[in-house]
Amino acid sequence: MSKNQSIKSFFTSKTNTAPKKEDESVTKKEDIKTTSPERKPIKEDLVSKTPKAENNKRQRKSSSELKNLSASAKKSKKNESDSEILIEEEKENIKSKKLLDSSSDSIKNEKSESSDFDSPIKGNKSLNKSADSKRRKLVIESSSEEEKAKKSDSEDEKPKKKKETKKTKPAKKSPPLKNSKVLKSESEDEIMQLSEEEEEKKVSPKPKLIEKTTTKKSPKKKDFFKKPEKKVKEEKTEEIQVVEEKKAEETKVIEVDKEVKKEIKEETKETEKKTEAKTSLFFNLKKASGASVSSSDYNPAKENYHPIKDAFWAKNDQVPYKALAQTLFCMEKTTKRLELLSIVTNYFRSVLALSPKDLIPSIYMLTNKVAPDYEGLELGIGDTVLFKSLAEATGSTLQKLKLEFQSKGDIGLVAEANRCNQKLLFTPKKLTVNAVFSKLRDIASISGNSSQSKKSDLIKSLLVSCDAIEARYLMRSLAGKLRNGLGEQSILVSLAHACTITVQSPKSDEDLIIDRFEKMRSNDQKIDEMKKILEKSNQILKKAYYQCPNYSVVINAILEHGLDNLDQYCKLTPGVPLKPMLAYPTKGIHEVLKRFENVEFSCEYKYDGERAQIHILEDGSINIYSRNSENNTGKYPDIIEFLQELLHLKKGKNNESEKEDVEIENRVTSAILDAEVVAYDIEKKMIQPFQVLSTRKRKDAASEEIKVKVCIFGFDLIYLNKESLIDLPFRKRRDLMYKYFPLVEGKMMFAVKMDSNDVEAIQEFLDNSIRDGCEGLMIKTLDDEAHYEISKRSHNWLKLKKDYLEGVGDTLDLVVIGGYLGTGKRTGLYGGYLLACYDPENEEYQTICKLGTGLKDNDLQVQFESLNKIKIDRPKSYYRINDTLEQPDHWFEPEQVWEIKCADFSLSPVHTAALGLADRGKGISLRFPRFLRLRDDKKPEDATSAEQVTEMYKNQQQMLNLNEKDKKEEEDEEDY
DNA sequence: ACTGGCTGCCC
């Protein structure tokens, strides 16, 4: 029965879904793309042919582009001279900039200098996931290609096998089961009841012991690999053995790379010294008197660092990029925050003392930005482009680079190792921080036809001039992940410290006080005083920056007027976004009460929409900014028109007379309103889900064409009629908001609130909020610590969502079927996993989401070991995988079941869970999935079923509300 | 003119 039935059911499932799909225009593609069992022939095609074709294609391309390399190298000279001009322009620009009156003016100038288009190319703060996985896919497929030929025969048997495995699993699983229990007990606080035998096991594989048994050099992983490898070989079939051997090879590679990675710093430093030895003479000539450091010895981590003597460039020189690279390099050696801060502080002090004009580019480089957030200037470079450029620049193949990336986990290290070694006829000019920054801006400014290749050319031209260390950090900058342990917050602290320690002498403009606290450092009492001064500077700077998040403005103000007077020059201004107040997640009402003990607070609905900071300017124009200070003005023309009407604002000169015409008691002439914009169905008076909101146009939306109507839910007022309200307590700010902003049903509303600290009342309010289609509650103190001051605490509010509560919220038991190799601190482990639910109807596993959070470091270790034992070289035929989903690096036997929590369910264009059940062409996926624990008591067939997933999807509050409304009003179904 | 892939930005 097993075999036939399963095949039959596969078949019927297919024939069922196929016709359905056909009448849905959407799904033509899906039909082909989805891997489904009875389509095996096609699947074979997909798996074995496509990658080949793709590889060939890429190889061809990269070789042809290789030829271009020499051409681009020639070009680079021209590029450089071009950028020189730009740099000069920029310098002029900065020089001539009058910061005071208009942050925006100076910004506009800058922008028009470097770019003549205003369509924002978005930034590059995160590694591109799809790019990542693409790369992985390529690697895996190519590496296993040979195997595939052999395997394809056995593929036919797999569906049959599946039934067998199903039956035999309990027996088969028992050894791993024990293991996983053991592992679990390590990773979980809650310890399961274990038999004595298990108790023993529990003790033995503790990481510490493993460490002891390993040699000095080889990391723990060495053991992890070898043990499972042997075990598995003994008990598995021949077929699997092949897989294992391959696995072993791979693991060896990783293993080696691990070691390599550890040594790489030292190595590179040595090579650095050699190469720099030649050039150091050159620098010595140029050096200011007293300085005698070569560039690769530059060490801002040094004790008693002297910003001039310990630097290696001369006064008024442009800061060499090498200095920045060395700074970052020093930072990599420690994780201690104070040390990191001091390193960057020292670097800044040198810049201040020698080349103050380079402070701005330095800050941008260290915070990995190219412009203020609200300018919308973004690199538009992802991993894909970066790897392509790197391949072209170095002559390596994409494949090789990507494979290397898997083991190194960092594109900077890959670039460093593959750096173009061929010596050019003439030594390229040394890079300066300003030059690199300018080029980054150039890259960001390019758009339009063949912009990709132009960007690529720029990157290559930069790479040519890089030494090893520089290449490392340049690539990280381009990838948008400096990963240096200091984010924007801490860079600001460093800057504040630097500007406080190294200051201009009050006596003359020329003199510089190198260390204002020199005499205080040895005295304990004085040190406290020093710390106070530093902290005060810190506050001044942070307060200035969060009200005016523009480094050019802030730094120019510091250089011209000093840190202490910053508040006069960096004031809150409508038209310039400020950093918004954020909220901390809270696990329950009790935690809320504990945190806000004896303090009055208010609870508000937390709406599931988009944060909007609405700026109403004196001239009647309105700007809207996102949570991350992006300019969203072009996204909400409807809101702007509505508000201008509502508040009797008129654009243009006539506003004076107009305003007098209408008599309103509390007129808004300027304001900054903090609000949530939510998709809203006015007819049904219903809040719509986030997924609806997100389908709105983002740029140049025309108000007539807008389909998704929107309602503003105001919750805070930060600025009103020329006055900043940030120092008022929340209670007063909110009252002003109520007073000045009229309520318009379905257009302009206020967050539903309740001021009470009664547990039951809050509980009820929380339930209500969920019922009304909200995410939960925001909790804010009314009077105490209730200023809108991000500089003190950016997360001054609390948020309480249903799915934060323990034992509440949707939980699923899902099967791990694939893994994605991690990057950064997860290098050498899995950084993410592919999860599936089980569909007994079709006897297949359907992907439902990827997972990458909620995992403890130890979980990652343990999982890497246990999953390696069940690694397979290709997905099972009964895995239903959409081809547009990025393929995992490794596939696994369906064995481990994990408990996953999520906030919501969504219809997914890529995941196949419950495909056809909730929607004809779309599967279901999870919003905010996170790992809870291993369910070693469950077999994969006991995982949450497709049907259950559908149920959960339909039981979402939003769906319930929708149905209820539909029933009541007997209207047509509304679907999105 | 259409599509797929990449990127950035919302959450």
Next chain:
DNA sequence: ATTCTGC
């Protein structure tokens, strides 16, 4: 967005 972790 969520979560974990070192300081």
Next chain:
DNA sequence: GCAGAATGGGCAGCCAGT
């Protein structure tokens, strides 16, 4: 408790290739 760094789904915008 903070800041930083791992990672999620899913949308529109843009570009390259067909």
